Amino acid sequence: MxxxxxxxxxxxxxxxxxxxxxxxxxxxxxTDTDSxxxxxxxxxxxxxxxxxxxxxxxxQAQEIFDAYTEETGIDINLQSIPWASxxxxxxxxxxxxxxxxxxxxxxxxxxxxTDAGALADLTEHIEASDSLNADNFYExxxxxxxxxxxxYGVPWYTETRALYYRTDLLEEVGxxxxxxxxxxxxxxxxxxxERGDDMYGFDINFEEQTFxxxxxxxxxxxxxxxxxxxxxxxxxxxxxxxxxxxxxxxGSSPSQDLGLELSQTFxxxxxxxxxxxxxxTMSNIQNxxxxxxxxxxxxxxxxxxxxxxxxxxxxNLSVWSSSxxxxxxxxxxxxxxxxxxxxxxxxxTSSLPARTAAWEEEPFQDELIEVFGEQLESxxxxxxxxxxxxISQGYLSTFESILIGGADTQEALDNYNAxxxxxxx
Amino acid sequence: xxxxxxxxxxxxxxxxxxFVFSILPIFLALFISFTDMSLxxxxxxxxxxxxxxxxxxxxxxxxxxxxxxxNTLFYVTLGVPLVIVxxxxxxxxxxxxxxxxxxxxxVVFYSPSITNIVAVALVWTFLFNPSQNIGLLNQLLxxxxxxxxxxxxxxxxxxxxxxxxxxxxxIGINMLIFSAALQSIPDSMYEAAQLDGASxxxxxxxxxxxxxxFSTFFVVVTTIIGWLQFFEEPFVMTDGGPLNSTIxxxxxxxxxxxxxxxxxxxxxxxxxxxxxxxxxxxxxxRIQKVDTK
Amino acid sequence: xxxxxxxxxxxxxxxxxxxxxxxxxxxxxxxxxxxKTNAEIVSLEQNVFPEQWTFDNFRILFERLNFDVYFINxxxxxxxxxxxxxxNAMAGFAFAHYDFxxxxxxxxxxxxxxxxxxxxxxIPVYLILNQLSLTNTYxxxxxxxxxxxxxxxxxxxxxxxxxxxxxxxxxxxxxxxxYVFFRxxxxxxxxxxxxxxxxxxxxxxxxxxxxxxxxxxxxxYTLSVGLQLLQGQHASNHALQMAGAAFMVIPILIMxxxxxxxxxxxxxxxxxx
Numbered sequence: 001m002x003x004x005x006x007x008x009x010x011x012x013x014x015x016x017x018x019x020x021x022x023x024x025x026x027x028x029x030x031t032d033t034d035s036x037x038x039x040x041x042x043x044x045x046x047x048x049x050x051x052x053x054x055x056x057x058x059x060q061a062q063e064i065f066d067a068y069t070e071e072t073g074i075d076i077n078l079q080s081i082p083w084a085s086x087x088x089x090x091x092x093x094x095x096x097x098x099x100x101x102x103x104x105x106x107x108x109x110x111x112x113x114t115d116a117g118a119l120a121d122l123t124e125h126i127e128a129s130d131s132l133n134a135d136n137f138y139e140x141x142x143x144x145x146x147x148x149x150x151x152y153g154v155p156w157y158t159e160t161r162a163l164y165y166r167t168d169l170l171e172e173v174g175x176x177x178x179x180x181x182x183x184x185x186x187x188x189x190x191x192x193x194e195r196g197d198d199m200y201g202f203d204i205n206f207e208e209q210t211f212x213x214x215x216x217x218x219x220x221x222x223x224x225x226x227x228x229x230x231x232x233x234x235x236x237x238x239x240x241x242x243x244x245x246x247x248x249x250x251g252s253s254p255s256q257d258l259g260l261e262l263s264q265t266f267x268x269x270x271x272x273x274x275x276x277x278x279x280x281t282m283s284n285i286q287n288x289x290x291x292x293x294x295x296x297x298x299x300x301x302x303x304x305x306x307x308x309x310x311x312x313x314x315x316n317l318s319v320w321s322s323s324x325x326x327x328x329x330x331x332x333x334x335x336x337x338x339x340x341x342x343x344x345x346x347x348x349t350s351s352l353p354a355r356t357a358a359w360e361e362e363p364f365q366d367e368l369i370e371v372f373g374e375q376l377e378s379x380x381x382x383x384x385x386x387x388x389x390x391i392s393q394g395y396l397s398t399f400e401s402i403l404i405g406g407a408d409t410q411e412a413l414d415n416y417n418a419x420x421x422x423x424x425x
Numbered sequence: 426x427x428x429x430x431x432x433x434x435x436x437x438x439x440x441x442x443x444f445v446f447s448i449l450p451i452f453l454a455l456f457i458s459f460t461d462m463s464l465x466x467x468x469x470x471x472x473x474x475x476x477x478x479x480x481x482x483x484x485x486x487x488x489x490x491x492x493x494x495x496n497t498l499f500y501v502t503l504g505v506p507l508v509i510v511x512x513x514x515x516x517x518x519x520x521x522x523x524x525x526x527x528x529x530x531x532v533v534f535y536s537p538s539i540t541n542i543v544a545v546a547l548v549w550t551f552l553f554n555p556s557q558n559i560g561l562l563n564q565l566l567x568x569x570x571x572x573x574x575x576x577x578x579x580x581x582x583x584x585x586x587x588x589x590x591x592x593x594x595x596i597g598i599n600m601l602i603f604s605a606a607l608q609s610i611p612d613s614m615y616e617a618a619q620l621d622g623a624s625x626x627x628x629x630x631x632x633x634x635x636x637x638x639f640s641t642f643f644v645v646v647t648t649i650i651g652w653l654q655f656f657e658e659p660f661v662m663t664d665g666g667p668l669n670s671t672i673x674x675x676x677x678x679x680x681x682x683x684x685x686x687x688x689x690x691x692x693x694x695x696x697x698x699x700x701x702x703x704x705x706x707x708x709x710x711r712i713q714k715v716d717t718k
Numbered sequence: 719x720x721x722x723x724x725x726x727x728x729x730x731x732x733x734x735x736x737x738x739x740x741x742x743x744x745x746x747x748x749x750x751x752x753x754k755t756n757a758e759i760v761s762l763e764q765n766v767f768p769e770q771w772t773f774d775n776f777r778i779l780f781e782r783l784n785f786d787v788y789f790i791n792x793x794x795x796x797x798x799x800x801x802x803x804x805x806n807a808m809a810g811f812a813f814a815h816y817d818f819x820x821x822x823x824x825x826x827x828x829x830x831x832x833x834x835x836x837x838x839x840x841i842p843v844y845l846i847l848n849q850l851s852l853t854n855t856y857x858x859x860x861x862x863x864x865x866x867x868x869x870x871x872x873x874x875x876x877x878x879x880x881x882x883x884x885x886x887x888x889x890x891x892x893x894x895x896x897y898v899f900f901r902x903x904x905x906x907x908x909x910x911x912x913x914x915x916x917x918x919x920x921x922x923x924x925x926x927x928x929x930x931x932x933x934x935x936x937x938x939y940t941l942s943v944g945l946q947l948l949q950g951q952h953a954s955n956h957a958l959q960m961a962g963a964a965f966m967v968i969p970i971l972i973m974x975x976x977x978x979x980x981x982x983x984x985x986x987x988x989x990x991x
Contacts, residue, residue: 431812431895432812432821433812435899436809436812438809439805439809440828442861443831445846446861446862447867448827450838451839453842454834518730518733521722521727522727522731530734533738533741534741536744537744539967541748541960541962541967543959543960544959544963547956551764601981602910605910609876625721639875640879642875643871643872654833678835679837682837691838695835695837695838698835703826703833
């Protein structure tokens with residue numbers, strides 16, 4: 001009776017075996033394509049380039065791509081990837097070896113994806129181009145594209161952190177332009193926290209993976225020396241963490257996540273009137289915290305014992321190693337990182353250009369944005385090594401255990417340092 | 426009379442798909458768990474090397490993993506009974522009413538399942554806010570002169586807060602399953618009991634609950650499996666903190682394995698979790714068998 | 719069902735109302751927030767109702783989403799996922815009503831697929847689909863989630879609770895196994911079909927991961943992926959998110975209310991005996 005179904009059954013069984021074989025055969029096939037990836041047998045005429053952009057790429061950059069298509073006749077197949085899933089999507093591209101011609105790479109992904117061979121070496125192209133070579137960009141960003149003396153990307157937009165503060169409240173405690181030094185920062189924070197219960201001065205960020213490292217650098221810590229030694233338990237680092245611990249201990253910073261939005265902590269009475277964040281926060285405050293218009297500002301970070309170095313972030317544009325159109329892809333990158341395109345990009349996204357020359361343009365003469373420009377002169381990326389993600393993960397729990405859990409600073413950092421060293425070795 | 430071939434034909438398509446998209450990957454995971462596969466290994470298989478049981482001994486040596494196991498057991502022992510009792514209670518209460526108003530209540534109790542996770546996180550963060558001026562739960566406690574409680578910030582309370590949230594989310598689907606099961610209890614059974622003078626309580630205890638055994642078994646098994654993989658609530662609410670007080674095994678694996686591209690390590694953790702769940706399930710299947718005999 | 723007098727009914731009604739009110743708060747908040755500005759959502763002063771109702775969020779949503787493309791994809795994927803519902807039902811029926819060699823082993827195998835975190839299987843599944851050249855196809859998007867152990871298990875439990883006599887009667891009349899399944903088992907299982915229908919619909923309608931990973935082109939994206947694209951790297955626009963969520967939930971609510979009727983169509987075993 002069930003002839004049809006038994007046929008179906010047989011069919012699917014065969015399919016199962018086939019797919020198994022396929023999967024196995026595929027494993028070897030993949031390695032093959034990987035080994036000859038990077039060779040650029042570029043065709044005489046390229047009709048289309050594929051591009052991956054994080055977030056809503058059409059909204060951010062469609063005009064830039066349209067201009068390129070008009071100029072060159074090459075179509076752009078733009079694929080936008082949601083930020084929250086960008087890691088998953090990049091992983092699958094690594095697994096299949098099948099990626100886009102041009103890809104937006106978060107600066108913190110660079111080391112690991114380069115190590116995996118996912119990105120094409122662009123050194124030749126970059127050194128040959130006047131507009132793409134390293135002198136054109138902020139050093140903090142260039143350092144994320146240069147790995148073992150080769151270039152794997154071109155800086156696109158940049159980010160750095162500065163100090164946001166409530167001018168009205170800071171004026172009351174004697175710092176109308178915000179604190180200039182570490183000492184002033186803790187003094188101001190202390191005074192502000194004395195305004196009453198549930199009032200604080202400064203926000204120690206427990207979720208930001210770069211927070212403690214940033215302060216340690218300001219105290220002269222190298223974090224990891226050039227010959228690969230972790231120096232996280234040395235006095236420079238320990239003192240910085242103790243400095244931060246002071247804020248929590250004396251109540252001038254909340255010891256727990258307040259579970260509030262920025263507009264609720266920074267607006268109104270100013271429960272937390274000072275915090276460190278990047279340029280993206282400006283539009284948040286402008287749009288959502290309208291009650292404090294004219295009562296807040298941004299300034300460069302307070303000077304530590306050694307410097308006021310901030311933390312650079314942002315994204316680069318790279319070429320996937322499987323791309324067969326490297327030359328054209330680099331040409332597109334050149335177009336995307338031109339001052340003109342960067343201005344369009346800034347208008348659409350408020351992302352700051354990593355190209356220094358672009359800062360001559362009018363939008364970047366704005367008083368608040370200039371602060372970030374100034375901070376960028378004293379700003380470095382976290383170490384560009386593939387172990388960094390794991391290292392910063394360990395930092396978060398160590399930092400929390402010291403500041404909230406009451407662990408001894410030196411002891412906890414000794415343990416953490418050993419952990420980091422074992423990852424490096 | 427039953428055909429011998431029939432069951433295999435019925436099963437074939439589903440089993441085939443599960444085999445390709447679930448079973449095969451599990452075997453791959455088993456293989457990967459004995460290697461040091463990372464992002465580099467994923468791109469180029471020649472960069473994978475065998476590390477034997479290295480990942481397993483490393484993960485079992487990790488204090489945070491041990492904490493995660495303890496937390497997960499806490500979640501399961503408290504959460505699973507709550508979900509089952511509450512969802513069954515609501516299903517029965519709604520069924521007792523049996524009119525438009527009560528039908529609408531099904532939508533109400535199902536609503537947490539279809540509420541966007543971002544909305545869930547925002548509202549519950551607000552409810553759980555530690556301040557007596559802001560957090561709704563602490564405001565309510567203040568009315569009776571209690572609190573304030575650091576729902577998510579106190580390391581002793583945080584797990585319980587997440588359980589409350591997770592139970593709230595889990596009731597809907599299980600209530601629905603019980604609702605469907607309640608329909609298949611024949612009215613004649615209740616009629617007969619009423620003739621014998623059984624009270625409402627007796628009818629619920631002696632007829633309704635025993636008649637729900639097939640669906641109860643299902644809910645118990647799937648809820649335990651789900652709670653052993655407890656992930657989303659700590660992920661969106663606390664990220665395992667404060668001080669790892671809410672970290673679960675699944676969150677640990679995600680953070681230390683997948684986020685950092687330590688696929689070998691992540692696979693080893695997942696396999697350990699997998700074995701734990703299988704054992705828990707086999708035990709339940711055995712118990713059910715003994716019960717039905 | 720148990721006879722309940724009016725007074726008890728009212729008491730139960732009140733209990734459910736209080737409990738239900740607490741349960742539905744986040745859902746209501748989500749819907750109402752869709753009509754607020756983002757500034758209002760994050761402000762210190764929280765109002766239940768929007769201070770000023772705005773439809774801007776929805777306007778922005780439809781302007782920025784490639785709506786027609788994403789909507790059609792979502793519908794196609796949702797429709798295809800209902801094939802999985804029948805495959806699950808068939809498998810559940812086999813486990814419930816036949817004795818065959820390897821039954822326990824196969825069932826355990828099915829359950830095992832529920833026990834491994836999705837992240838472990840994501841990359842292997844992607845590689846398999848890649849090998850089968852199913853990337854950039856609807857088939858590739860739906861296949862990984864078509865069948866589910868949860869569904870098979872749930873069907874098994876419900877088919878087990880149907881008395882064997884119904885099937886024997888049909889078989890005595892010379893019906894084929896497939897006739898028994900389609901004409902006897904399925905019609906007797908409307909409540910659970912309705913529950914599974916709701917779950918399948920929600921799963922298909924909210925498809926996110928596979929449409930994203932399998933597609934090499936935005937023309938395969940679904941509404942969920944499109945909505946996610948609107949979120950920035952650092953700051954998220956809650957108002958826009960809530961508008962998207964509120965919009966996505968409407969078809970689910972309609973489906974729920976339509977199918978709920980079938981959850982309530984019980985069958986009366988004693989009546990048909």
